[in-house]
Amino acid sequence: MSKVALIGSPNSGKSLLFNRLTGLNQKVANYPGITVNIGSGQSLADPSIEYMDFPGVYSVHAISGEERLAIESFTNALKNDLLDSVICVVDSTRLEKGLIFALQILELCYQYQKPLVIAANMSDVLEQYNMQFDYRGLSAALGTPVLPISAKTGTGLEQIPDIIKDLPAPSANYQSDTIASDASLVHLQAQQLAQNFGPKGDLLIKAQNRLDSFFLNTWSGGASFFLIMYLLFQAIFTWAAPAMDAVESGLQMLASVLLPLISEGILSDFTEDAIFGGIGAFLVFVPQIFVLTLVVGMLEDSGYLARAAVICHKPLRLFGLTGKSFIPMLSSVACAIPGIYAARTVDSSRKRWLTYLAIPLMPCSARLPVYSLLIAAFIPAQKAFGGLLGWQGLAMFSIYLFGIICALLVTAIISNTQKDMRDDLPFVLEMPPYRLPSWQPLVSNAWNRSKYFVTKAGKIIFAVTVIIWILGYFPNYGASLSESWLGSLGQWIEPIFAPLGLDWRYGVAILSSFLAREVFVGTLGTIFGIEGAEENVISLAEQIQSSGLPLGSGIALLVFFAIALQCVSTLAVLRREVGSWRLPVQMFIGYSLLAYGAALLTFHLIELFT
Amino acid sequence: MTLWDLSQGSSAEVSHYHHSVEENYQTRLSELGFHPGETISCVLSPRLGAPKLYRVNNTIYSLDDSIASLIEIN
Numbered sequence: 001m002s003k004v005a006l007i008g009s010p011n012s013g014k015s016l017l018f019n020r021l022t023g024l025n026q027k028v029a030n031y032p033g034i035t036v037n038i039g040s041g042q043s044l045a046d047p048s049i050e051y052m053d054f055p056g057v058y059s060v061h062a063i064s065g066e067e068r069l070a071i072e073s074f075t076n077a078l079k080n081d082l083l084d085s086v087i088c089v090v091d092s093t094r095l096e097k098g099l100i101f102a103l104q105i106l107e108l109c110y111q112y113q114k115p116l117v118i119a120a121n122m123s124d125v126l127e128q129y130n131m132q133f134d135y136r137g138l139s140a141a142l143g144t145p146v147l148p149i150s151a152k153t154g155t156g157l158e159q160i161p162d163i164i165k166d167l168p169a170p171s172a173n174y175q176s177d178t179i180a181s182d183a184s185l186v187h188l189q190a191q192q193l194a195q196n197f198g199p200k201g202d203l204l205i206k207a208q209n210r211l212d213s214f215f216l217n218t219w220s221g222g223a224s225f226f227l228i229m230y231l232l233f234q235a236i237f238t239w240a241a242p243a244m245d246a247v248e249s250g251l252q253m254l255a256s257v258l259l260p261l262i263s264e265g266i267l268s269d270f271t272e273d274a275i276f277g278g279i280g281a282f283l284v285f286v287p288q289i290f291v292l293t294l295v296v297g298m299l300e301d302s303g304y305l306a307r308a309a310v311i312c313h314k315p316l317r318l319f320g321l322t323g324k325s326f327i328p329m330l331s332s333v334a335c336a337i338p339g340i341y342a343a344r345t346v347d348s349s350r351k352r353w354l355t356y357l358a359i360p361l362m363p364c365s366a367r368l369p370v371y372s373l374l375i376a377a378f379i380p381a382q383k384a385f386g387g388l389l390g391w392q393g394l395a396m397f398s399i400y401l402f403g404i405i406c407a408l409l410v411t412a413i414i415s416n417t418q419k420d421m422r423d424d425l426p427f428v429l430e431m432p433p434y435r436l437p438s439w440q441p442l443v444s445n446a447w448n449r450s451k452y453f454v455t456k457a458g459k460i461i462f463a464v465t466v467i468i469w470i471l472g473y474f475p476n477y478g479a480s481l482s483e484s485w486l487g488s489l490g491q492w493i494e495p496i497f498a499p500l501g502l503d504w505r506y507g508v509a510i511l512s513s514f515l516a517r518e519v520f521v522g523t524l525g526t527i528f529g530i531e532g533a534e535e536n537v538i539s540l541a542e543q544i545q546s547s548g549l550p551l552g553s554g555i556a557l558l559v560f561f562a563i564a565l566q567c568v569s570t571l572a573v574l575r576r577e578v579g580s581w582r583l584p585v586q587m588f589i590g591y592s593l594l595a596y597g598a599a600l601l602t603f604h605l606i607e608l609f610t
Numbered sequence: 611m612t613l614w615d616l617s618q619g620s621s622a623e624v625s626h627y628h629h630s631v632e633e634n635y636q637t638r639l640s641e642l643g644f645h646p647g648e649t650i651s652c653v654l655s656p657r658l659g660a661p662k663l664y665r666v667n668n669t670i671y672s673l674d675d676s677i678a679s680l681i682e683i684n
Binding site: 058059061062063093094095096097100101186187191194202204205208209212213216217218221306309310311313314317323425426427428429430431 | 634635637638639640641642643645648653654656657658659660661663665667668669670671672673674676677
């Protein structure tokens, strides 16, 4: 098996090329992380070739720990003879920048005597603008093949397997010693090569500038930003709704077919409560993950997300964050898990750490059923401001805003108290050209992300659901929840929640919601003896009203849920990203205490004034 | 005068970096094209102190004041 490394800068189209060559989808691994994820896959065209996708880096001179790790993994693979040849992907439309990195890789390949092909990507864009590129001239000057390709259209890809076979190591006619030399000398060499052989003219950059003048203008840029964000929210909450309903109906249909086949007893109760009740509630949110990944991917591939980061940079900097934190925080409005993955794009370790702190406080969709229930129970369904707005809608908006404000305040406070700036990096962001996204990889990526969410987070959710079910079912076989082990536990923990005006039933519901927030509604529904509580929150809300729960407790619960980090999947994914349990545990304890303290304060303030 | 002072539509040559820019970051800036002697154009300067857009050859970068004000220009 011939092993071929793919290396290139971010935005060079390396991952799209890898996916095209292998038929896989490795976007998740395309950023340097705590551990270097190197995607690998067999060539579709020639099974004797294995491509290895190394994380995108700008240079062999690292400026962060993550970059250093990525570069070391590549040089070690060269050094230890783990690679047979290398493909360095450069963007033909920005040749000079790509050549700086390609010259460094050429030097490494020359040093370790590994054959190198430079894949000059985006040949379709050059063709579109009728721009010429002397590939043969550049190839002769570098002493290594330069291949015009388009990872988007597939042009030139069929030549790759033939070229990399029997390819000699770089010839000695380009001994630049670039790594050891001054960076400005490398730049000069790249500049000369780009001038001699690269495409001429600046049609592309002029088109980009015209669009930037609109999308980054103080007025039109602000208006288009809010419009795009509105459409994103529409996509998450409206476009995903039919698919969510379909998943729910499908599960109900499956339950109605399967459950009668199982004789009544423990297995039947387990299937109904834990499988369809517990796992089903989680599966309903998968379409949201799919739609969010698809739309965010579309914005990213079109080049807009980089502009959104520029727009948000100044306001976010006031809170210790960066414009690059915007996308992870935005993604977290649907679910914290894609938000945590998206934080990989924040290159500064310090800012990424602060972004991690903000993510669980963003109002995720799992909080939505809890907010809907409590607002229906405590806020009158009356109109305000001459019938223009409803009090319940205002309450929902307020609690969403409260979560965002909490996230920003927490990062501002921590940023001001933790002054160690060693891991910080300044804001330098390359503006990728605007492009029409290619649908196939976008849909494929959204599908893979959804599958990953189900398989990875699903295992944890299933395990905790089983534990909660066993505690709630035994020892009296589901006859009385209050006499179950879960009920006993609830009464044991009642003193913790009593200062908030909450009895054991709410304590149990809160405890179970540490699995996933939406479990709160289902648990309360079970406790109040209402079947299908999540589909009928109004009747459950009436039960809560008639249970005599004071207004202060209801609002305190809202505040508690806005802050507490009740999501096992988020903690597990965060642990995987940061490589240790330290941060997830610190955040879990910190946000639990903060949530409790804020809820206690809210309860007493409301009780004082009502 | 620094890169941050450059107004929209104008160009200038990079002179040197402020001494507070760490050496590895100086290398990165140089690799990105912001190396002494290179001509940089400010293509967009949004209001309210938002990051500005600079053109280096055929690439556009957005830099905020924390770094652009550390790059001295002629």
